[in-house]
Amino acid sequence: MxxxxxxxxxxxxxxxxxLALGLQRLGLKVRVLxxxxxxxxxxxxxxxxxxxLASERMLRHLGVWDLIAARQPYRQMQVWEQDAHSRLSFSADELLQxxxxxxxxNQAVVEALFQALQSSGTEVRYGCEPLQIEASAEGVSVRLEHDTLQAALLVSAEGAHSRLRAHYHFPMLEWDYGHTxxxxxxxxALPHEACARQVFLPSGPLALLPLPDAHHCSIVWSLPPQEAQALLALDAPAFAHRVSVASDMVLGMCQxxxxxxxxxxxxxxxxxxxxxxxxxxxDAAHTIHPLAGQGVNLGLMDAAAIIEAFARLPSGSQWDGELAFLQPTLRWRKTEAAQMLAGMEGIKQLFATGGVVPPLRQLGMAALQRSPALKRRLMRIAMGLDGELPLMARGG
Ligand SMILES: Cc1cc2nc3c(=O)[nH]c(=O)nc-3n(C[C@H](O)[C@H](O)[C@H](O)COP(=O)(O)OP(=O)(O)OC[C@H]3O[C@@H](n4cnc5c(N)ncnc54)[C@H](O)[C@@H]3O)c2cc1C
Known part of the structure; x- marks a missing residue:
């Protein structure tokens, strides 16, 4: 059938x-697999x-922000190089936020969105993936195990290892970060005090992200694959010891x-x-290094921009035969992704370089720390307060 x-x-x-929730709110019939x-x-x-903040505004606009369980605000951010003196610190007060x-x-965001989609009667089918894709009179035909679905538009939101991306032979630009x-x-041992911290080690960055319990953090430690393997092979106390040392004991001993x-x-x-x-x-369209925590923020802005491209269509217009109206939005999103990829590569390279660079880097960090206006500018971009944003992610 x-x-x-x-x-x-x-x-x-x-x-x-x-994306499904935003399109459903516009009156489109959407299915998720x-x-x-x-x-x-x-x-x-x-x-x-x-x-x-831009992602928060989008999720508020979709009515799901308050459904997300256990959000931990961070009011400060500290970035430093292991064993070095200069330290960059940012605070929400400086930005009057x-x-x-x-x-x-991630799972709490997924559950909030799923709950909202369920209440709106949108079908989200779990345990189900496309077996075959064919062009059809209606647009595209997706064969599943027990039935076949037709749609005018097929979206791959399958993450980094998208099968549809391979099926449609999308040309890709990719390179290995040399990090796991x-x-x-x-x-x-010490409370995190709502501060997100990141220390740059010679092998890569270690982030300590504050969780709702004042003494719990999520860590993201990026380092060469062999070193990651060696850390995975350690028992829990030995691994925790390495985290304490790598983070300059900023939060005392870890467990x-x-x-x-x-x-x-x-x-x-x-x-x-x-x-x-x-x-x-x-992530099906772009994957970036997590060192600045921007991957899903970029992806949510893709979704917001696409929802707005549909919202701008004159009511009653027949878009299903013609997808050209999406092109200006997609050019914009590609540019945003390219800028972000280049930015992440720049930061990664800057902190990976030895020789005469480390003292210059230290000077640069110290100079930036003493430039409140420049620091504010950088933070406003990272927070999604400045820059070109979809309407639903803008303030005011
Ligand atoms: C270690 C790490 C830390 C990160 N930290 C941050 C951060 O602090 N801030 C930030 O903004 N970003 C961060 N990111 C990036 C962020 O996690 C991703 O950008 C985000 O998860 C991408 O969401 P997505 O919905 O595009 O894809 P995913 O979260 O990968 O979801 C894809 C979904 O598609 C399903 N799927 C895949 N293939 C199929 C198929 N063929 N059929 C049906 N279903 C399929 C999968 O099961 C999955 O549920 C981090 C990434 C990593 C690796």
């Missing part, structure tokens, strides 16, 4: 579900994300609370975001 929708979104991560079983999604990922951003569990990220939750997860890091950017009737969003 064949069923018709306007849009089929493959992948029920944060970006796919946010997720390969993981609903019962398994709760245990799949311990990752957290630092959501910036209540917080610089929020640390949220280790993620875990730790308990710390490991969860299993460690590892994520190989690779930069990816699709050269086109639309091929035929398939559109890429979120």
């Amino acid at each position: 064949s069923k018709q929708s306007d849009v089929i979104i493959v992948g029920a991560g944060m970006v796919g579900l946010a 997720e390969k993981t079983l609903l019962a398994d999604t709760q245990h799949a990922d311990h990752r957290v994300s630092a959501l910036n 209540p917080a610089l951003g929020h640390i949220v569990a 990220a280790l993620v875990a939750t730790i308990a710390t 490991l609370l969860t299993p460690r997860q590892s994520f190989p890091l690779r930069a990816r950017m699709a050269r086109d975001l639309l091929r035929g009737r398939c559109l890429l969003v979120g």
Whole structure:
């Protein structure tokens, strides 16, 4: 049996579900397909994300911000190089904001969006992935195990390893970051005081992100794969000891609370975001180094921009035969992704370089710390207060 929708979104991560909710609110018939079983999604990922103000505004606009369980605002940020004196610090007070951003569990955002979609009657099918894709009179035909769905637009929100991206042969620009990220939750002797911290070690950055318990942090430690393997092989107390030392004991002795997860890091950017009737969003379109915590913020802005492109269509217009109206939005999103990828590479290279660079880097950090106006400018961009933003992510 064949069923018709306007849009089929493959992948029920944060970006796919946010896009589904926004399009559903415009009156489009949307279906979401997720390969993981609903019962398994709760245990799949311990990752957290630092959501910036632009993402918060978007999620508020969609009516889900208050449904997100256990958000931890961070009001300060500290960045430093291991064993060095210069330290960059940022505070929400300097920007007259209540917080610089929020640390949220990815799964809590997914659950809030799923709850809102369920209340709106939108189908999210778990344990289900496309088996075959074909062009059809209606646009695209997606064969599943038990039925076939038709839609005018197919969206891959499948994350970094998108199968649809491969199926449609999207040309990609990609390179290896030479880093694996280790993620875990730790308990710390000292309270985090709502401060997000990141220390740059010669091998890569270690972030300590504050969680709702004043003594709990989520760590993201990016380092070369062999070193990551060696850390994974340590027992829990030895690993926690290494985290305490690597972070200059900034929060005292640490204890490991969860299993460690590892994520190989690779930069990816699709050269086109639309091929035929398939559109890429979120990590399916671009993956960036987590050192500035911007990946999902970028993906949510993709979703917001696409929702707005649909919202701008004159009412009653027949868009299903013609997707050209999306092109200006997609060019903008590609430029944003390219700028972000270049920025992350620049920061990564800057902190990886030895020789005469470290003393200059220290001088630069000290100079930046003494330039409140420049610091404010950088923070406003990272928070999504400045720059070109979709309407629903803007303030005022
Ligand atoms: C260690 C680490 C730390 C990070 N920290 C931050 C941070 O602090 N801030 C930030 O902004 N970003 C951060 N990021 C990036 C962020 O996690 C990603 O950008 C974000 O998860 C991407 O969301 P997504 O919805 O596009 O994809 P995903 O979260 O990967 O979701 C994709 C979904 O699609 C499903 N799927 C895949 N293939 C199929 C298929 N064929 N059929 C059906 N379903 C399918 C998957 O099961 C999954 O549910 C971090 C990334 C890493 C690796």
